[in-house]
Amino acid sequence: MVNHPEGILAVARAARLASTLLQSVTTEHKAEALLRIRQVLEERRDQVFEANLLDKQHAEPLVAQETLSSSLFARLDLTGGTKYATILTGITDIISLPDPNNRVTLATRLDDGLDLYRVSCPVGVLLTIFEARPEVVVNISCLALKSSNAVILKGGKEATHTNAVLADAIREALGSLPEGNPIPKDAVQIVETREEISALLDLDRYIDLVVPRGSNSLVKFIQNNTRIPVLGHADGLCSIYVDKNADVEKAVRVITDSKTSYPAACNSVETLLLHESLLADPSIVLHRVAASLFERSVHLRCDPTTHAALAHLFPATSPLASLFSVSTPADYDTEFLALTMAVRAVGSVEEAVAHVNEHGSKHTDAIVTEDAAIADYFLTSVDAAGVYLNASTRFADGFRYGFGAEVGVSTNKTHARGPVGLEGLVIYKYRIYGNGHATTDYSGSGPDTRTYLHQTIPEAEYKVGRRG
Amino acid sequence: MVNHPEGILAVARAARLASTLLQSVTTEHKAEALLRIRQVLEERRDQVFEANLLDKQHAEPLVAQETLSSSLFARLDLTGGTKYATILTGITDIISLPDPNNRVTLATRLDDGLDLYRVSCPVGVLLTIFEARPEVVVNISCLALKSSNAVILKGGKEATHTNAVLADAIREALGSLPEGNPIPKDAVQIVETREEISALLDLDRYIDLVVPRGSNSLVKFIQNNTRIPVLGHADGLCSIYVDKNADVEKAVRVITDSKTSYPAACNSVETLLLHESLLADPSIVLHRVAASLFERSVHLRCDPTTHAALAHLFPATSPLASLFSVSTPADYDTEFLALTMAVRAVGSVEEAVAHVNEHGSKHTDAIVTEDAAIADYFLTSVDAAGVYLNASTRFADGFRYGFGAEVGVSTNKTHARGPVGLEGLVIYKYRIYGNGHATTDYSGSGPDTRTYLHQTIPEAEYKVGRRG
Missing domain, CATH: 3.40.605.10 (Aldehyde Dehydrogenase; Chain A, domain 1)
Structure with missing residues (x-):
């Protein structure tokens, strides 16, 4: 010490x-x-x-x-x-x-007797x-x-x-x-x-x-405060977007698990985006989702549109009316880590993606939809370590991913991203095994100029490590 | 603009x-x-x-x-x-x-209908x-x-x-x-x-x-001056260690190419470490290496031991005596980018590795030896993006490695290291395709608790991307 x-x-x-x-x-x-x-x-x-x-x-x-x-x-x-x-x-x-360690991820024969x-x-x-x-x-x-x-x-x-x-x-x-x-x-x-x-x-x-x-x-x-690379995440502001073609049962299950199974975790959801068509009367999705969350004491901070829709479903006389209120802009940038969630209506998947990319923390974001094209657009365009279709954001975890052990969850855009296992603690080096090889033999255009082979080396001939 | x-x-x-x-x-x-x-x-x-x-x-x-x-x-x-x-x-x-992009590097079935x-x-x-x-x-x-x-x-x-x-x-x-x-x-x-x-x-x-x-x-x-990750290298201080069991022809070829084929390049060698046994009289290796370098006007800055050995081979009366001088400590931390090289005698491969890890810039370092065990020790223990056996440091280049195009050479210890091709400009995201899956189904110990499968998904069943 x-x-x-x-x-x-x-x-x-x-x-x-x-x-x-x-x-x-x-x-x-x-x-x-x-x-x-x-x-x-x-x-x-x-x-x-x-x-x-x-x-x-x-x-x-x-x-x-x-x-x-x-x-x-x-x-x-x-x-x-x-x-x-x-x-x-x-x-x-x-x-x-x-x-x-010692895993070979590239093996190239540059020339006879010159292996990379x-x-x-x-x-x-x-x-x-x-x-x-x-x-x-x-x-x-x-x-x-x-x-x-x-x-x-x-x-x-x-x-x-x-x-x-x-x-x-x-x-x-x-x-x-x-x-x-x-x-x-x-x-x-x-x-x-x-x-x-x-x-x-x-x-x-x-x-x-x-x-x-x-x-x-x-x-x-x-x-x-450092020039050293930092592996990890500061925020875990995860979002779920419920598309107009969402399955109501899946929406209820995914949102409830994401919000309530462990609210203090970084992979819990903090913002719920709802396609505006889901707010039309009678809104089965909104009703079912809100009822499930209210049952577990989740407080919703809603934009005017979703607030109005909720007020219609749960009027002021309802004992549940105290569980939702009108949001402030800051709510959409807040990691509550508690039984509180920001809610907003959006007009399209494009608007949902723009919201997530602007306000999220690039940790884990999910879409609930039955439309494969809309799902693919969301999963491709959302810039986050984890992008999920019809699954709880709380799956973002090294053990659940099958990594066995976890260093942490990274929201970096370089090196290791998402739940980080042992692979995040290794890098690689290039080894060359030569026989006195010089680069000048490969330059120029004389009759003796050699050309690179750039052939993949079969694993049986590896001089070091194992395929991995 | x-x-x-x-x-x-x-x-x-x-x-x-x-x-x-x-x-x-x-x-x-x-x-x-x-x-x-x-x-x-x-x-x-x-x-x-x-x-x-x-x-x-x-x-x-x-x-x-x-x-x-x-x-x-x-x-x-x-x-x-x-x-x-x-x-x-x-x-x-x-x-x-x-x-x-779009290469799948991990595909795991977490459960029926839940794919990562x-x-x-x-x-x-x-x-x-x-x-x-x-x-x-x-x-x-x-x-x-x-x-x-x-x-x-x-x-x-x-x-x-x-x-x-x-x-x-x-x-x-x-x-x-x-x-x-x-x-x-x-x-x-x-x-x-x-x-x-x-x-x-x-x-x-x-x-x-x-x-x-x-x-x-x-x-x-x-x-x-930035928190943004920086990909590249500031220094290119490459070293070559010539072991006691080095082949003289390979030593001459590798060192000459590394130093003289393009002295201003970051992958040119700047420090030459010689096993002390190579300095004994008559030193064929030292003589041949020095003669080849002197012929190409390389100036050697030598520690007292190698200087004495060179003075013995090239006495003051020799026209080549002006091409070597006694080094200063700063020479071993200098990227000359010119026809100048620092030279030092070392007692063992361990000492050579310690010198390279202390003074090098983790770019590319080489050993010249016929001893496989010593080579492996050097290649394993030197902490650099490229470690070469009997090959010129100037092979450190994306085109020579077969990458087709190069962003630059990185001496980072994270993300991309060595010559960086297109792979250094991508990262990955994790996608999960579920069916309304919730994490709570996998926790606890009740009769309905599900367990993760963690099975590799066959490529034919991929929902996204291609094996890569």
Whole structure:
């Protein structure tokens, strides 16, 4: 653990050195290290729980003073139910995932004896900055190791003791690997003070990728204060458009699940766009959707058109009339993360796409329709990491996608987008295997000038890696 | 053409709008547009040459005053030899490349009727900032269109007239497409004044990727002044390590080509690392390599060990003694871009890797050796976009790699690395095709709880795109 900004450079250098050693580590050695981490964390369970108790004791008065939210406090706890067991199982799951490195994605014979390969390899050094939720220490450390990256962790101050004990256990595990396993202790490092964040964000020479996990303001601060690429998302403003040819049952199911199954999640829906034809009297779609949402205490903030239609269905005398109100323009740019949703009528799928591209956060957006051409237009034209037809936005999740483990969800337009598994933590390098080849042999127009073959190399002849 | 910073926001918004239209454009419509561009550029040849003459007339006094380098002046010219014809042929080449969009790289059946696809799609809006070399206007516009991206171009002031005529021709071509072709004129826009760069670099809301083409200082300025991802490289500090088991002929060929075939290129070698055993008397490798380089007027800046060995081979009385001198530490961090090279002795491949990872620019590095294990260690542990065995660093080039066209060479550790073709201008989105599916059906442990299938979808059943 490092507590002084002047130590930060040493931490970053040690991470870079560890990263070089990790470049050539085998899948087997990584599995051995991850198993050892699981073992030490199992042995240290009581110590982790003691530290966690201490953190919770410190946090309790903050919750009472309302300087710490009760949801953050809840996420701090590691001792309840099967939480710790789930963390340990997560390590086993990561071990069983395929190694993302050493996959050949391009193999071209440039000439006889001159072969080009594009091979996946680790990004290098990761920096994870996260709030509360101390299991991130274990989860991200294991994902980093599995993908052969070194990682520097910076946790929230509420979980200082828990984070420190978890990181110590991981480092002890790496320090006690059988002889011959080259994974160094410094593959995982933790830093503690807030001042160190700025120092770390400046070290683009040593750190290759920042993975923030936490509030919108934390992520925005990081995005605005570093030249290092940042993988993740600040906002999760998802929208659903219900087309005039929507199936009413599908609309009810998709919207209800998207809004109410976990309103605080980034993949919950925040804006509902309705084709204006659905507002005509009697509006079965509007009635059914609103009734389902009202039943689950969802409050709708509606533009004048949809408000009028709702007021017709649920007059002022109705006990449900308190669950909808007229929206303000800001509502369409708000990630409520609560049982509140902005509603707007649109005249066409084009207008819906324009609204989503202007107000959404490029996370996940859905259309409900039975019209294949309109669906294709929406799915093609909406610029988001996830575009869904007749399915809940809450499917935007690495486990649901079948990735096994998730670093987070990215709304970036480069590198990794959407739910990010191990693949988001690797890049590639080009390898050329030659035999003394020079480029000048291929230039000019003399009789001896060689020409490039540019033939695909059969997998059986690969000099490195495996098809992937 | 826009000349006022207040117009920049309008340019960026128009580009974003064009980008939305480009999302659904077909390969055929793109080919039609590119052909039309070629046709209009052919028709406007005289006008382009006139503008180019004007730019050259303005630039001549700057060359005389030494405020413009003669190499920049040479790159400004479009009228000489087959240059203009080559630009036109380049368009035909881009037409014939495969469309990088709509490729499915993951297709998973999550459940019956619930299918997940990862499909390549355009990044969105590109910003290219470049110096002199006006053919970049044509090249990047065509690569952007081929990959369905909108592009904003900002050229160097030396080529203002040529750039404007070229961009006008391209926009006229897009404005005169047959009815039914949806590609808008604003898919390609050009801005002219330097003040606009800062304004554009701030518009991360509208611009998705910056592709700078130019000097180290231009690229560094851009990297340090925007939150938008930057694709490219500032430095090209490539190294070659000659191992103790190197073949002398291969060493001579690889080093000579890497250093002398085009010294001003980013993929030319700048540092030569020699295993110390190669310096023992009589050093055939050192002698042969040095002789080949001296013959081509390469100046070597050597550490004391290699300097002493060279002084032994080429005593002060030799006419070649003036071609080597003792290096300073800064020489190992210098991209000479000239017939000068830093030379250093190292004790092992580990030391060579440490030097390259510390001083190199992660562009392209090579090893010359006959030892497969040492080669593998070097290729695995050197953290660079290109790592070569017994081949010239100058192979680092999109055309030589067989990519057909090149946006530039990236030393990024995320998104696209190495020579970047059309693939670097696309990202992907996840599409889900459902049937009213809700996530709550898959949570809990009741008898009706569904489980995810996570099966690969056969290509014949794809609802979108093609395997790629």
